[in-house]
Amino acid sequence: MAAPRQMTTHTLHGLKGWWHDHSLDFSAPLSSSITEDVHEGRVMSLDTDGTLKYGIATTDMALFLRNASYDYDVVNDGGDPTTDKHAWVSGIPGGTGVGKLTALVATSATEIVSTEFDDQQDYTPGDTLTATTGNKGLLTNQSAVVYTNPVCGVVSRGVVNNGHGVDALAFWPVYMPTAS
């Protein structure tokens, strides 16, 4: 049996600039090509269908997830009634693929702290950050060269406590695309 999940393990908070009345955030459903759980804090972007895919490329706008794909205000998965006997079907919020996840937008005036970063690297203030499809939207300072790679953040305070005893990376989100 897997160890129980704690709600403080995968988090994304706005250290500064969020939440207020007119915060910039965005809601969209997850891409149907993603079937595994996606944690709060992962970096996503919109595909051509307007659904969320992992990471950023070229001119993608980075979207930092404020909830996880398995949160109960996003999905209540009762199984597939066409294959599972006794499945239940959620109307609100909906089953898999129906609910929308909410994300903070890279151009928002915020300082964010996220647990979803590559913890094998060292981070210093001023490091630029990216997140790719290949690393499933984990923030990293590797291959995050301005004007060469798409950059979605700049490290502010470095690795800090997320307020619940878990390491998290503090950064300012930015939008710095590349031409190709």
Added chain:
Amino acid sequence: MANIASPGEFALKEAQEETRLVNEAFFEHVMSDDPVLQKQAADSVNEFTRFKMREDGFLRKILPPLPLTNDELDRQQDTDRLVKVVDYEGDTPAAISVGFATLPETYWILGRRYLVTLSRILSPRWTGDVALLRTWHMDIRQVLSDNSLKDMLAEEDSKFISAVNTSVGPVDTVMPTTGVAQHQSFSGGFTRDTLWEAEKILPSTPSSFEVKTVLLNNITIKDICKLNLIEFGGEDLAQGIMKNGWTSKEFMGVEYIITIKRDLVPNNVLFYFADPTCIGKHYMLDDTTMAIKREFFMLDFFNYQCSGVTIGNVAGVAKATFE
């Protein structure tokens, strides 16, 4: 000769005067610095909005919302999201007749449960300069409310129908829970025979639920109106329909709910629902509430609610497509 208003004109002038007074009172309250008066303005819109939600939404007629309080929510270890755990009625094997000197088989006491999880529904946010609302002749509450109401109802009803379509499965496909095709097609259009055949779907499952409610759209009902005298079973109904159009709330012993949302309930489709207790749960933690904010001369408002709907028993819904 004095210009005397007709009864209709008089009623209209009275209604307009009442609307003007309502609008004036609303503006005074919204523009006031007194939070009590501002709340009264919001409350009057809320009352209006909730009335319209009851009247215009079909989810709330098929599966009326049950109020939920904080202490009725079920805490979870791994999330602070809002969850209500609901027990199913237990299945029991059949009793048997046996000879003497034996005892019954033993079954472990166990039950199934399902989850209703809650989320928020938000209408779009509307903003504007209060000065530009002063010349509205319509009831200002209706202006504010209707703008967001349609969006709230569209979301509620849309998500419910999406869940119903998932529950009944593809057309003419047997579903594992019931062993019955819960979405069936009937050729030959609307006849006495096809309508009664369709009404057999729900009671044909092992749960044997009778139909309580039928949902169809305002175009489909007109095709049903074409049933002939014999099919209607006599002059009363046939003549009444030709004279007055469809006026019945009930037909074939069940309640007929007619919706104009043809994008959700297509033509030639009927949805069948059992009693709400046999379908699932619709919980309402925060009923539809309008948030109104005034800052200087700018007015800002949107509707929100916190609710959850789960079709816990897919055997409680069925669908018929008439070709």
